[in-house]
Amino acid sequence: MAATDKALAGLRQMIASGELGPGAKFPPEPELCDHLGVSRSSLREAVRSLGALGVIESRHGSGTYVSALDPAAIISRFSLSVELIPLEGVLELLEVRRVLEAHATAAAAARQDPELAERLGAILDQLESTTEAAEIQHLDAEFHNAICTAGGNPTVTALTDVIRGRGGHYRIFEPGADFDAIKRTSDRGHREILGAITSRDPAAAATAASAHIAQTEHWLRALRPNPQPALP
Amino acid sequence: MAATDKALAGLRQMIASGELGPGAKFPPEPELCDHLGVSRSSLREAVRSLGALGVIESRHGSGTYVSALDPAAIISRFSLSVELIPLEGVLELLEVRRVLEAHATAAAAARQDPELAERLGAILDQLESTTEAAEIQHLDAEFHNAICTAGGNPTVTALTDVIRGRGGHYRIFEPGADFDAIKRTSDRGHREILGAITSRDPAAAATAASAHIAQTEHWLRALRPNPQPALP
């Protein structure tokens, strides 16, 4: 077996077997090299691999640790790869977001929380009064994130955040031909979602969220011939 | 900025800017080192990072290439990290699977494909006639995968596959106290899903799939005090 793969398997095994739980510290690199039978270069490449996946974490001057192994945190790491996916693939991902966010929005509507509705209303007030692309994107993210968080499943929130972040790199809200129409439709969609949440109607909330995101898919599809890639 | 991070940012930039599309070949390592201003060690660690995320791919003796950047392929890479998530987190993930798979199952029911129903029936015949844990797990995966594939969104299929694979490491179907009852309930759930698909009833299909996976969540929750970790 290749050296780096051997190191990778060894590290994963140490976690999977329960020898090292979340937050635990690995032995120093030289010791691990000896234990796994590989050079330090190979070991470090393996560590980087698992680091990129959010499974382990190296702290300069301190040591190498198992991460919290929290699903939401691990899913967030996906943004590093999702941001590089071409538009064609983003459309597939948006269906995932549509389904998950409809579910989370329904759950948020089911839980009766007046404070949430109030906060969402404040966000929409700001959102409707701005025309700057960056601010629109930020407030839109805040609105949807607050709803998903209220939905109660951090994993769902993390997934929808990652997908929304990817879509945001395509500039729907740049001032252009259809800017006014798109902005108006988007604002109306947000109000419908908030209305369903306020009136505690999960089914209506799911429908409104689904329709709102489907609308986004439609706009992105129109951009297909000429995508605007992400700039990190 | 740290050397490895600089290399990582440089590589991502080359892809994000469109300079290198899916399948494109990177310059040789020494050339990249010179271009990015880092040593080969640092560059290779950065390459491993992106490799773990499924974004790029090194072929010994040939070169380093941008991957296909296919969402399903990238999501599959998640299994490397998801398999290390503790049971507590798996339950959060299963909610994602439940919602997505209900959606995909409804879509599969909506598309009228007699061949699919026939194939699913054959799988269930085998599944119902075996009591071996490994075979149960394999046939169960095949059944759900076939449905999700028929649902039409490869990204959804990849995500549910990853999550199902994680759950499979907990041995629900080991011969034990409740084995017979669990197996019977599981078999019945599969038949209900197939029935809804055969009768082309998307709503019933979604409900059946959702209930079936909720049942799995219930069984896993019962294992919580004493999880059985994965063995790669």
Added chain:
DNA sequence: GCCGTGGCAAACGTCTGATGAATCGTCACA
């Protein structure tokens, strides 16, 4: 007694150079 400072050791981060192993294209030969 408390707190800030300085030094020391441990541990990760980076670089360099050399060697091994796999791939691919080329070219001579049948």
Added chain:
DNA sequence: TGTGACGATTCATCAGACGTTTGCCACGGC
């Protein structure tokens, strides 16, 4: 024309050295 051997290219791995950061502990001032 097919094919096999060869060599150039490229990634894979190793070994060693040095830099940088962190964390701890003793020391001394307040």
